[in-house]
Amino acid sequence: MSEMTGFKKQAREEMFELLRIPSISTDPAHKADVERAAEFVEKGLKRAGMTRTELIRVGEGHPLVYGEWLGAEGKPTLLLYGHYDVQPVEPLEEWISPPFEPTVRDGNVYARGACDDKGQTWILVKAVEWLMQRDGRLPVNVRFLIEGEEECGGESIAAFVEEHPERLAADAAVICDSEMFAPEMPTICTGLRGIVYGELHVEGPRTDLHSGVYGGVAPNPLMAVAEILTALKGRDGKIAIPHFYDRVETPAEEEMAAWETLPFDEEEYRRKEVGSPELTGEAGYSVFERVWARPTLEVHGIRGGFTGEGAKTVIPARAVAKISLRLVADQRPEEVVEQLKAAIEGVTPRGVRASFKLLHAGAPSLVDPDNAYVKMAASAMEEVFGQRTVYMRSGGSIPIVGLFDRHLEIPSVLMGFGLPDDNLHAPNEKFHLANFDRGIEAVARYLERLG
Helix, strand or coil: CHHHHHHHHHHHHHHHHHHCCCCECCCHHHHHHHHHHHHHHHHHHHHCCCCEEEEECCCCCCCEEEEEECCCCCCCEEEEEEECCECCCCCHHHCCCCCCCCEEECCEEECCCHHHHHHHHHHHHHHHHHHHHHHCCCCCEEEEEEECCHHHCCHHHHHHHHHCHHHHCCCEEEECCCECCECCECEEEEEECEEEEEEEEEECCCCCEEHHHHCCCCCCHHHHHHHHHHHHECCCCCECCCCCCCCCCCCCHHHHHHHHCCCCCHHHHHHHHHCCCCCCCCCCCCHHHHHHHCCEEEEEEEEECCCCCCCCCEECCEEEEEEEEEECCCCCHHHHHHHHHHHHHHHCCCCCEEEEEEEEEECCEECCCCCHHHHHHHHHHHHHHCCCCEEEEECCCCHHHHHHHHHHCCCEEEEECECCCCCCCCCCCEEEHHHHHHHHHHHHHHHHHHC
16 A cells, blocks of 8 residues: 555644644543544544534533444444543653654654544544545445543443434444554454442541541541551452452453463563562462453542641541542443442441542453454454454453443454553653554555455
8 A cells, every 4th residue: 555655644644733632531621622622533534535424412521523424335334433532641741742742753653642542543534534535435334433531431422322322333343442462463452341430538527637636536537548448459459349259250261372372571561561669469360361351449549638748737537539440341330339339338447437439430341353343353454564463452441342332232343553652641652653554554454354
């Protein structure tokens, strides 16, 4: 596809333009920017030849961008999904270049959203546009559904998929929001962990109290938060929530045997990717099992009391911890929430009141690697990259995959083009530009093969 050279250059410039929009969906101060990003994506779908595009608004949420071309009678229909919103950029001082000014260094573009997920979403848009420009039509039918709340809960898309499945009827979904196992190694992700994310709220005294006058009799919500969290998860990495592991499925022996053939150096992984003195987690499980096939409980932040410069010796009246549980098949978010609430109630110390506030949740997912849509995608990627496509799972969560499975009853094909060191959600996020180019080719070839 040497004739694609000029097209790819233009595609990069458009991606850079999208990256300049600070569409931070969780920050109300950026609501107008999120809206601007949605409008940019809709214009891109129009340029790509969609016969119908629309900004769909669900309540007060950020708009969904919809597009369709259904002119391939008798051919399969694909639902192409991505998201145009991004994570916050803090800590800003750790960025080498401004997060919303895309900067090219060593063959990578650095910007917030470069890989997660503006760059990869744009792969889908441009692959369709390339085929439309070349042939005047597509080999298959396509529907686009691109959201602006993936990084802040995805309530709008969850409601829309549940309430309007007929508008999204398709044979399979295609998602570019995952990574390759290693450079030059085309990869399809067959499993994602689900998530339950929320806040542990603990209340004690009516107001902050002097620790000298009341220390020894007044309950301390910050201490209570620590006691509850350590009761929910032990030092051995085991989660102590009753019945939490009842539905956890062990991967098939064939799948784990395939994982063992992947090029992986645990010490290099610890040193280069994790950067900690040692790896932790449940004993008796490999690294791949721990990050792909075992559930977790993590603490993301604790607030309460006085944290400013100097001293202020108070017993705080309340404290909050942000926590998440990553789930694996066949765990169910709604069931886990009830298990968590019951466990918190059972370990709350005397003198305080504790509750869990759910912020968002998503189900885990698994797809059969022998599915015809998955195998054809693997073949297309292999042809473009010149290497055998490998299969892996991801420790991350893409809640929409579970929604597509539940409400549309279709498999999701995860063709990821990111790399393990792309710094998702962190300073200096990047996307390897050669993978952007080859991603367009691979998706285009996939559509051709399906047609």
